[in-house]
Amino acid sequence: MSLLAVENLSARHGLLQAVSGVSFTAAEGEILALVGANGAGKTTLLRTIAGSHRAAGGRISFEGADLGTMRAHRRVQLGIALVPEGRRLFGAMTVEENLKVAGANGRRGRWTIETVLDAFALLKPLLRRRCGELSGGQQQATAIGRALMTNPRVLLLDEVSLGLSPVAVRTVYDSLQTVIAQGDTTIVLVEQDLSRALRIATRVACMLEGRIVLEGKAADLTRERITEAYFGLRRGEGGMRA
Amino acid sequence: MMFFDQILQGIFLGAYYALIACGLSFLFGVMRIINLAHGSIAVLSAFLVLSLAEHFGISPFFALLLAVPVMAAAGFVLQRTILERSLRSGPLTPLLSTFGLAVVLDNSMFQSFGANTRSLAPNIGDLSFAGWSGPGGIEVGQLAVLTLVVAVALLSGLQALLTYTPLGRAIRACAEDPETAELVGIDARHVYAAATAIALVTVAIAGTFLAMRSTFDPYTGPTQLIFAFEAIVIGGTGSLWGTLIGGIVLGVAQNLGSQVSPQGFLIGGHLAFLLVLAARFAFAGRDWRGWFGVRSRAVA
Amino acid sequence: MKGAKDCEGAPAVRRWSPLSIAAIGSLVALLALLAFGPAYLGSYLTDRLTTLFIYVIMASMWNALAGYGGLVSVGQQAFFGLGAYLAIRLSYAGVNVYLALVLAPLIVGLFSLPLSSFALRLRGGEFAIGMWVLAELAHLLVNLDGLVQGETGISLIAISAFAPDARRSYNYWLALGMMTLLVVLGFFLLRSRTGAAIQAIRDNEDAAASVGVRVFATKRLIFVLAAAGCAAAGSLMLSTLVSFQPKTYFSVQWTAYMLFMTLVGGLGTFEGPIVGAVLFFLVETMFADTGVWYLIGLGATALIFSLFVPRGIWGTISDRFGIQLMPVGYRLRFRVPSNAGATP
Incomplete structure (x- = not known):
């Protein structure tokens, strides 16, 4: 059975339809990469799953149970955690406090400050630093570590590499590999870097104008097919819906 | 020596202002709400403590212990019924609703307790007038010293709560970014209700000291709100020890003003407040870090 | 983007509707009728209507500040009190009493500019x-004026030179005139380019500033109008x-009344x-x-x-039925796509 199932989900920003009729499932330990241009609805989709954005229609179920209008903090306690776009750390609090506050309010489990520091070794000397003073890569590591502290079964990662230096991106992804290696955390990640997405993911879904237009095993998809879907080139309407 | 004495008394008066201000400042820091019913709630708790003390014939300090859970529960209810709904309707609504609440509270207290001025001073025996004499004829009241001690203890306690406890960290997380706080499993509604309960406990303490050190009546609330607000602004919005310093500056300015004319007490305080604001505008851009470590956003 | 695409045809922008033209017409007729009020209303109603006009001024001014400027003030009694005080001051300085009543709000308006x-x-x-705080300070400073004699207060004795009936009519006309002037001023202010700016600020100050709205100048205009308007209400009340009596005029109760009227009627x-x-x-x-x-009821209703x-x-009412009698905004009519009907 799939751990997370999204059926015919739609979400709006005012009159703007950001997500329309999206369906996908993710099994335990699966790594799903969401790709697509800016404004394709990826961030809204993740926020809706996490409970930060209200769904306008459709269903999200976790272990077969409908999440309905459950609030975000309850979803965290079930095991759904989002690393939001822009990282959104508590900038006035230290790295340690950011980790602790999540640890105190999420699920219990394998992830503690010690295990997070093992996976994200760069954070060790930074524990007492205020997050507002950290570099982008350090902040992203803290943000992922903070989400892990809630011991999620589904980890939603939005724009992991946005605004980071290539070195920082590599460090963050190396650490993510140690999370993936545990094998029991489902990850849905939004990534602009196609080749990186293809390397890390088991499956890829491409979004265009609020819909999933291409989905498949990462191994089966070529860069070209994804690029076409990314820009909506294979479709007769020229990418516009009537 | 007269001058020195006025400053000393101003410092003790300032300690009371820090007491009354810290709940207002705390709530503003957490929810960005300025509770216009703050002073009225302080007077309400003064009436509560007075009624308990008189009804059971107990010391006001025991009565305060009984009042604390009542005010904490009132804070919880205030958050769930009024503040939460106001917050959702935009930044101006909390001002409108809490002002309406202040009008209701003031007049309801008038309806229930009448227009007479009251005081807890008769209930605390010697404490209301006993003091120590220092060199040069300086008198230091025991109640004044107690107020200062309680103010420092309360502010330190709040600081420790915010720094070292899980609830404190959750409060700071919600103060900074409630949406993200929810994403790490924090129930922001619950945290806000707890914070309001804490704020009203501090208000209960402040109300008791108001009643012990002076007289009050059902319409004393607005003045207390203004003093609390002035102390906060002088000290730098949302800053912990700033609140104490702000209270002291206000108290000293009022005491010095009273030396000039009978109305100088209030005028001196208002002028100090305006001068500090003007100075802050002149040095705009340099902001204080508050006790939540967040730059005070509401200050231009 | 999708929403706009789904609309059929270009949206129509309109300012006047037949209803609003009819409303303005009947309003002008009503004003003309009111202008002759003292001739047929009798002394009680004339006095009561004078009070009503003052309330309309107060509510409109507070609404201009809070509803359009996004500025909730708990200190408008500062201007209310200063308007009355200055009228007294001018009158005792030998100015004709009705001239003093008119000059006072103008001076308060000027004073509010630097403020x-x-x-x-x-x-x-x-x-x-x-x-x-400013209102409290104004109250204390007015108390320092020897003429006022602290909280004892003083009377506008010069006005008793007029016979009671004449005075009643003059007060009525003055209040009617000032109300009409201020409401019409507010109307044109909101219809002007500045009005569009004002509504942009209310909706989102930072966004308005980023598209070039002069936020500060616009807010200042509202602030001064509201100050002069509340001062006019104070001088008319006098x-x-x-x-x-300073205590009466500088009471925060006036702001409570303004808040009540505006909230119940419709803020903004x-x-x-x-x-x-x-x-x-x-x-x-x-x-x-x-x-x-009565006061508890007012507070509870406002809350x-x-x-x-x-x-x-x-x-x-206006949201439900799309009615706008005084066309201060523009009306944008387009068909909302049926699949987006849930979003208002």
């Missing part, structure tokens, strides 16, 4: 209480009450405060002698409206 540089740098709750709608003033006038006429209960009926009575 605005200071006050408008406060935001949100800081502005609200900051204005209250003309009917004659006696001036042009017509709302007028509706609110009429309602307040009726409520006061019926319940004022219940004393404190309930702020939480549950944020658009007030008029705002709710």
Whole structure:
């Protein structure tokens, strides 16, 4: 059975339809990469799953149970955690406090400050630093570590590499590999870097104008097919819906 | 020596202002709400403590212990019924609703307790007038010293709560970014209700000291709100020890003003407040870090 | 983007509707009728209507500040009191009493101009209480004036030179005139380019600034209008009450009344405060002698409206039926796509 199932989900920003009729499932330990241009609805989709954005229609179920209008903090306690776009750390609090506050309010489990520091070794000397003073890569590591502290079964990662230096991106992804290696955390990640997405993911879904237009095993998809879907080139309407 | 004495008394008066201000400042820091019913709630708790003390014939300090859970529960209810709904309707609504609440509270207290001025001073025996004499004829009241001690203890306690406890960290997380706080499993509604309960406990303490050190009546609330607000602004919005310093500056300015004319007490305080604001505008851009470590956003 | 695409045809932008033209027409007729009020109303009604006009001024001015400028002030009694005080001062300096009543609000308006540089740098709750502090300070300073004799107060004796009936009519006309002037000023202010700016600021100050709206200048205009308007209300109140006691005029109760009228009528709608003033006038006429209960009721009503009926009575009616009698905004009519019907 799939751990997370999204059926015919739609979400709006005012009159703007950001997500329309999206369906996908993710099994335990699966790594799903969401790709697509800016404004394709990826961030809204993740926020809706996490409970930060209200769904306008459709269903999200976790272990077969409908999440309905459950609030975000309850979803965290079930095991759904989002690393939001822009990282959104508590900038006035230290790295340690950011980790602790999540640890105190999420699920219990394998992830503690010690295990997070093992996976994200760069954070060790930074524990007492205020997050507002950290570099982008350090902040992203803290943000992922903070989400892990809630011991999620589904980890939603939005724009992991946005605004980071290539070195920082590599460090963050190396650490993510140690999370993936545990094998029991489902990850849905939004990534602009196609080749990186293809390397890390088991499956890829491409979004265009609020819909999933291409989905498949990462191994089966070529860069070209994804690029076409990314820009909506294979479709007769020229990418516009009537 | 007269001058020195006025400053000393101003410092003790300032300690009371820090007491009354810290709940207002705390709530503003957490929810960005300025509770216009703050002073009225302080007077309400003064009436509560007075009624308990008189009804059971107990010391006001025991009565305060009984009042604390009542005010904490009132804070919880205030958050769930009024503040939460106001917050959702935009930044101006909390001002409108809490002002309406202040009008209701003031007049309801008038309806229930009448227009007479009251005081807890008769209930605390010697404490209301006993003091120590220092060199040069300086008198230091025991109640004044107690107020200062309680103010420092309360502010330190709040600081420790915010720094070292899980609830404190959750409060700071919600103060900074409630949406993200929810994403790490924090129930922001619950945290806000707890914070309001804490704020009203501090208000209960402040109300008791108001009643012990002076007289009050059902319409004393607005003045207390203004003093609390002035102390906060002088000290730098949302800053912990700033609140104490702000209270002291206000108290000293009022005491010095009273030396000039009978109305100088209030005028001196208002002028100090305006001068500090003007100075802050002149040095705009340099902001204080508050006790939540967040730059005070509401200050231009 | 999708929403606009799904609309059929270009949206139509309109300012006047037949209803609003009819409304303005009947309003002009009503004003003409009111102008001859003292001739047929009798002394009681003439006095009561004078009070109603003052309430309309107060509510409209507070609404201009809060509803359009996004500035909640708990200190408008500062200007109310100063208007009355200056009228007294001018009258005792030998100025004709009715001229003094007119000059006082103008001077307060001028005085509020430099004050605005200071006050408008406060935001949100800081502005609200900051204005209250200014009102308290104005009250204390007025008390220092030997003429006023502290809280004892003083009367506008010069006005008793007029016979009671003549005075009643003059007060009525002055109030009617000032109300009409201020409401019309507000109307044109909101219709002008500045009006568009004002509404942009109310909706989102930072966004308005980023598209080039001169936020500060616009807010200052509203602040000065509201100051002069509240001062006019104060000086008119003095003309009917004659006696001036600082405590009465600088009472925060006036702001409570303004808040009540505006919230109940409809904050941020042009017509709302007028509706609110009429309602307040009726409520006061019926319940004022219940004393404190009356005040508790006012506070509770304001509280309930702020939480549950944020658009007030008029705002709710106008939203529900799309009615706007005083066309201060533009009307954008387009067919909402049926699949987006859930979003208002």
